Amino acid sequence: MASDFISKTKRSHSCGALRASHIGEQVVLFGWVHNRRDHGGLIFIDLRDREGLTQIVFDPAVSREAHATAEALRAEWVFGIRGKVRSRGLQFSKKENKEVPATNPNLATGEIEVEVTEIQVFNKAETPPFEVSDHIDVSEERRLAFRYLDLRRPALQKVIMTRSKMNAATRSYFVDNGFLELETPFMGRYTPGGARNFLVPSRLNPGKFYALAESPQLYKQLFMVAGFDRYFQIVKCFRDEDLRLDRQPEFTQIDVEMSFVAQEDVFGIIEGLLKRLWKEVHGLDVPTPFKRLDFDESMRRYGNDKPDTRFGMEHTVLNGLIEKFGVEGGVAPMWETVQQKGLIKALVVSPVADGQHDPGVVKAKEEAFRRANPNPTAKVPPPPKELSRKEIEELEQYVMGMGAKGLARAKLAENGDWTQAPLFKNAKPELKAAILEATGAKPGDLILFQFGPEPKVHTIMANLRVHLAKKLWLIPEFGAGGKWNFLWVVNPPLFEYDEESKTWAAAHHAFTRPMDECLKYLDGPEQDLSKVYCYRYDVVLNGFEIGGGSIRLHDPAVQAKVFKAMGITEEDARSKFGFLLDALKFGAPPHGGIALGMDRLSFLITETESLRDVIPFPKTQKGTDLMTGAPGDVDEKQLRELYVKSAPPAK
RNA sequence: GGGGGGUUAGUUCAGCUGGUUAGAACGCCGGCCUGUCACGCCGGAGGUCAGGGGUUCAAGUCCCCUACCCCUCGCCA
Numbered sequence: 133m134a135s136d137f138i139s140k141t142k143r144s145h146s147c148g149a150l151r152a153s154h155i156g157e158q159v160v161l162f163g164w165v166h167n168r169r170d171h172g173g174l175i176f177i178d179l180r181d182r183e184g185l186t187q188i189v190f191d192p193a194v195s196r197e198a199h200a201t202a203e204a205l206r207a208e209w210v211f212g213i214r215g216k217v218r219s220r221g222l223q224f225s226k227k228e229n230k231e232v233p234a235t236n237p238n239l240a241t242g243e244i245e246v247e248v249t250e251i252q253v254f255n256k257a258e259t260p261p262f263e264v265s266d267h268i269d270v271s272e273e274r275r276l277a278f279r280y281l282d283l284r285r286p287a288l289q290k291v292i293m294t295r296s297k298m299n300a301a302t303r304s305y306f307v308d309n310g311f312l313e314l315e316t317p318f319m320g321r322y323t324p325g326g327a328r329n330f331l332v333p334s335r336l337n338p339g340k341f342y343a344l345a346e347s348p349q350l351y352k353q354l355f356m357v358a359g360f361d362r363y364f365q366i367v368k369c370f371r372d373e374d375l376r377l378d379r380q381p382e383f384t385q386i387d388v389e390m391s392f393v394a395q396e397d398v399f400g401i402i403e404g405l406l407k408r409l410w411k412e413v414h415g416l417d418v419p420t421p422f423k424r425l426d427f428d429e430s431m432r433r434y435g436n437d438k439p440d441t442r443f444g445m446e447h448t449v450l451n452g453l454i455e456k457f458g459v460e461g462g463v464a465p466m467w468e469t470v471q472q473k474g475l476i477k478a479l480v481v482s483p484v485a486d487g488q489h490d491p492g493v494v495k496a497k498e499e500a501f502r503r504a505n506p507n508p509t510a511k512v513p514p515p516p517k518e519l520s521r522k523e524i525e526e527l528e529q530y531v532m533g534m535g536a537k538g539l540a541r542a543k544l545a546e547n548g549d550w551t552q553a554p555l556f557k558n559a560k561p562e563l564k565a566a567i568l569e570a571t572g573a574k575p576g577d578l579i580l581f582q583f584g585p586e587p588k589v590h591t592i593m594a595n596l597r598v599h600l601a602k603k604l605w606l607i608p609e610f611g612a613g614g615k616w617n618f619l620w621v622v623n624p625p626l627f628e629y630d631e632e633s634k635t636w637a638a639a640h641h642a643f644t645r646p647m648d649e650c651l652k653y654l655d656g657p658e659q660d661l662s663k664v665y666c667y668r669y670d671v672v673l674n675g676f677e678i679g680g681g682s683i684r685l686h687d688p689a690v691q692a693k694v695f696k697a698m699g700i701t702e703e704d705a706r707s708k709f710g711f712l713l714d715a716l717k718f719g720a721p722p723h724g725g726i727a728l729g730m731d732r733l734s735f736l737i738t739e740t741e742s743l744r745d746v747i748p749f750p751k752t753q754k755g756t757d758l759m760t761g762a763p764g765d766v767d768e769k770q771l772r773e774l775y776v777k778s779a780p781p782a783k
Numbered sequence: 784g785g786g787g788g789g790u791u792a793g794u795u796c797a798g799c800u801g802g803u804u805a806g807a808a809c810g811c812c813g814g815c816c817u818g819u820c821a822c823g824c825c826g827g828a829g830g831u832c833a834g835g836g837g838u839u840c841a842a843g844u845c846c847c848c849u850a851c852c853c854c855u856c857g858c859c860a
Binding site: 268 | 785786789795809810815821823854855858860
């Protein structure tokens, strides 16, 4: 009986533990059939648990009974064995024409095997819908539907276990630094603004709803008011917004708040944490402090506030130049953009020199080619130096998908002519020369242009820049490529002008502290909301925002001015955040904090493709769970109990 | 809400300009095999071509609608 074996027999080792030093020992292993190789006489099985694989051998000369049982074993059956560790012995090598040790260098336990004397099958398994193996290709859809099988795959297990290690390291780091791990409610009051909330109807309060917390933001500030001084929490947050490869509706933050600190104190703590995590996971020493980049400069050079600084191709703003030449410059659409207070940006794509490609990408493409072309004399195509005309046309389709009207470009011939550049047909030679000067473009280069409304141009050019870097193998499709470029993006403006409503709105949450030297622009004779910068910061890694925070406004007087500037009446403010405003009146310490995206951190540190690879049970892009079928129907009675009526749109 | 890509055997894919019996690899089943390790060899089974509608003598292939998956803009810190 299975239970007998378990109750009488203790597991002695994991499947990743045994080494040559164990040879001769009696051991007991439990695990799953990972792979079987039946030679008729001998049967080899790779036994798998979360720690690794161990080859076990069934030899009829050792145990006829165990061998007979092993003949029936199939993939993913669960069983336990008792046996003796032995050396793998010798194997004839044709290459070396002699006997060599039969070790498997691919396995940590490759020096040994276990000769089975007793076996107990705990459970059979149906043939799984896909192999539990790292080397096979299965659609993510299938994998999500059978997530518990997918989670058996060693590569995915490793990622999930790394995440567990990160959680432990994070807790110990913060505790070591005097932080308290404090909990906050998930179910709170709905407050407008920011992300859309998931709502939970209240049965005890007909017609009322809780909102699931999009973050513990307000609560953690209350912890500071309450005097806890240093808070952290590894906490789930909920946002009912569209998903992306780096966005899930429920996700985990490392949430932090500190009293009596300035911006640099927060940076120091977070740099220390990230240093610790990279040391723990990769054994790497991440250099600190991280680089600091002004928000405005980031927008100018990269078009977004989370630049990937692993490669160049920075943007050049041409507004000044076009304005100087005026309509006589000969590029009417750009001149019009200047008139309409739009933005004109250029980006230079130079031929990629040998050795500038990402070595990982080169290697991966080579291997893929070798797999597809087994003939060893087949010549591997070289890495791309530049874009073909067809690829440039594809780029145009790509940017038009983001709402661009087209992709203006100029290919610089060796003789200095501008080709493929109808837009510059009538451009003054002096203007062209000035563009070359500003962008640094040389013969052989390709210059790409966007002009139009500022936010759109930024977005398109930012995405185009990354797209090109991947296309030209400057960075891998995913993963770090050996470069971990951490960066703080700092000093953003506090307000954002909203074209639609013609008002200034908070670009961040309403409790971000303006810089002292900007206070005079909040109101009075010098008022100019575009000049109000604030203590707000994002920490960025290789083009992903991994966290963001701010120093908070703890002074009710300044708070009142900010609300007024945003057109929020005292009444409004009271109804939205009355409890926090009250709290600030009772002696709030200066405080500030940050929240790091734990999922993003995990997926970057493990160099996986998507957040779904570091979340054990993730949602699809439509927010569904392919395994459980959530979200699902509920019956009328349940809805009635909650005083809720459901009215989905007719098909 | 918009743009792009996809859905063919259990899995990953091929299937040309519409043409008569829809293929491959892996997996699965059976047989053989005492040193394999993504074992090997021989044989076999396995298909609602996502669903619905249309065009046609004829549809996996062309057209329309729907569903689902992925990337992305908007949205989202």
